[in-house]
Amino acid sequence: MVAVSVTLRKRRANASRGLSRFAPHVYLSVYLATVQGGCGTPTLPSSLGAGPGVMDDNDVDSPLAAGESTRRTFLAQVIAACAAFLTALLGIPAIVAAIGPALKRERAEWLSLGSLSSFEVGVPKAVNVTVAERDGWIETTSVKGVWVVRQSDDSFVIYNGRCTHLGCAYSWQVDQKQFACPCHAGVFGIDGNVLAGPPPRPLDTLLWRIENGELQTQVQDYRLGIAPKVPV
Numbered sequence: 001m002v003a004v005s006v007t008l009r010k011r012r013a014n015a016s017r018g019l020s021r022f023a024p025h026v027y028l029s030v031y032l033a034t035v036q037g038g039c040g041t042p043t044l045p046s047s048l049g050a051g052p053g054v055m056d057d058n059d060v061d062s063p064l065a066a067g068e069s070t071r072r073t074f075l076a077q078v079i080a081a082c083a084a085f086l087t088a089l090l091g092i093p094a095i096v097a098a099i100g101p102a103l104k105r106e107r108a109e110w111l112s113l114g115s116l117s118s119f120e121v122g123v124p125k126a127v128n129v130t131v132a133e134r135d136g137w138i139e140t141t142s143v144k145g146v147w148v149v150r151q152s153d154d155s156f157v158i159y160n161g162r163c164t165h166l167g168c169a170y171s172w173q174v175d176q177k178q179f180a181c182p183c184h185a186g187v188f189g190i191d192g193n194v195l196a197g198p199p200p201r202p203l204d205t206l207l208w209r210i211e212n213g214e215l216q217t218q219v220q221d222y223r224l225g226i227a228p229k230v231p232v
């Protein structure tokens, strides 16, 4: 009885280490084995793992291993969630900065053609303007020609300087009072209509406005060689 009492005290002392699952006779067997074996290393009876209520090594470790596995899984999930959150937090601005310029659509710019006093009624005048164009991340500038026809004090017509046939630059013929294209003998009236040659449509007109005493326009190119006026 003394031995059993001592064993039970050991059992309570070891409860925190998970040994409380051993049946009482296990502790008794361990104690007897220790006494019989002297001060050497105690040996467990071979029948220990087979008796009723006795757990083998795997059974003893399974609950602890399952708990440890659950904690590791939970920590892995928390770390993965934090990593995903940080990736989204840092990645979205980078993605927007990377593809933003490519998705951005440039609005046509109003360009000055000069003061109103520089245009005479009924006399077409050629003007060159510098146009900035953005293609994705690349911005280029080019010089484009337009023709300005002043119809009255406050009425204008602006023509794109490209012939609507294949895009050659045309000129105003003072004597004939018509526009002539040298490439294929295309001819246009001062109103822009086709008078001769292969051009499939009249000259392309552009938007205009008067701002602070200046005539301004938005340069726009259109597809060449076809009858419809289709922006490019």
Ligand code: FES
Residues within 6 Å of the ligand: 163, 164, 165, 166, 167, 168, 181, 182, 183, 184, 185, 186, 197, 198, 199
């Ligand atoms: S490009 Fe003007 S007529 Fe052909």
